[in-house]
Amino acid sequence: MEARPTAVLIADQLRARIIDGSFRLGEQVTEAAIAQQLNVSRGPVREALQRLSQEGLLVSHRNRGVFVLELSPADITEIYVARQAVETAAAREILAAGEPAVGKAVRQLARIIARLPDAVAARDWAKVAELDLRFHTALVAASGNARLSRMFVTLAAESRICMVHVKISYRRFNELVAEHQELVDLLAAADAEGLHQALVRHMETAAADLTASMLETRGTPEAVEPEAVHSEGLQSA
Known part of the structure; x- marks a missing residue:
């Protein structure tokens, strides 16, 4: 120090x-x-x-x-509901800003995605988790909204705690690159509604995977379905 x-x-x-x-x-x-x-x-x-x-x-x-902090399945749901709200709001702001903001965000996110395949191929859970959160942090930062970024700091930390302490591997390891690439492609195409829906699916599935793994870790496996969260669609710029 x-x-x-x-x-x-x-x-x-x-x-x-x-x-x-x-x-x-x-x-x-x-x-x-x-x-x-x-x-x-x-x-x-x-x-x-x-x-x-x-x-x-x-x-x-x-x-x-x-x-x-001790995390429960209910905490995981709350974290990802909040992340969904922040990230969809960030996406709206990026699209509303138009170019060159959209192009800059796409390039930043693409650079992060480019490192995912090697981590996925190596089944390097820690690296995948790091890149995953780096991607979403960059997405929020690209909005230029300092308050959204401040809110996301705690959500990202809580998400990382979930990942570290539950000690899971992604259940859909081979789909991760495609999922993140879809988000970038929709952003590049300025497809507001498509991006909104893709972010919603991404958050719901991540929450369901983490919850299921937490229950298995505790010896109480049970089926967990992604929880639908209703929110307004993105508006095109």
Whole structure:
């Protein structure tokens, strides 16, 4: 860490450790332990924990302490419903901006997709998950809407936590490249309604896959169907 660490730097480190699985779901995180590990005072650690609690990655229980978020199937549904809302809104804004915004977004997303086939062929789950979230983060960023991007930061972190802690492999590994390429093609074609529907399908299927894998991990397998989420279609620019 830097000589004079700030609460933001500490929060960044703790966020990364939560996302990569260094902290277990439901594990208690204490000011004293973190301060000792990082060799800092407890003040900025307390502020960092408050920041992560506001982001939803930590949960504070009165008279008990602060704990890493525990995820349930209902949480997965909520995360992906929220992601659907943010990403379809971002897509609308990109299309509304027209060129050169659309072309720039298409090129950025295509560069990320180009790295997916090798990761899929190697069955490199961690790399696929990283590229998947990088793709969707870039999609939201391309909208130019800072508030959508800020909202997506927490959703992306929660999505990554799902992927890391559920420890699944994609159930539709071989379809991933085609699914993401479809999103790029629809964006390039300025097909507003087609892009909206493709994003909805993508989010619903991802949520269903993660939920099914979570239930299997817990020893309670059951069929999970993608949950339909009704929202307004995209409007062409």
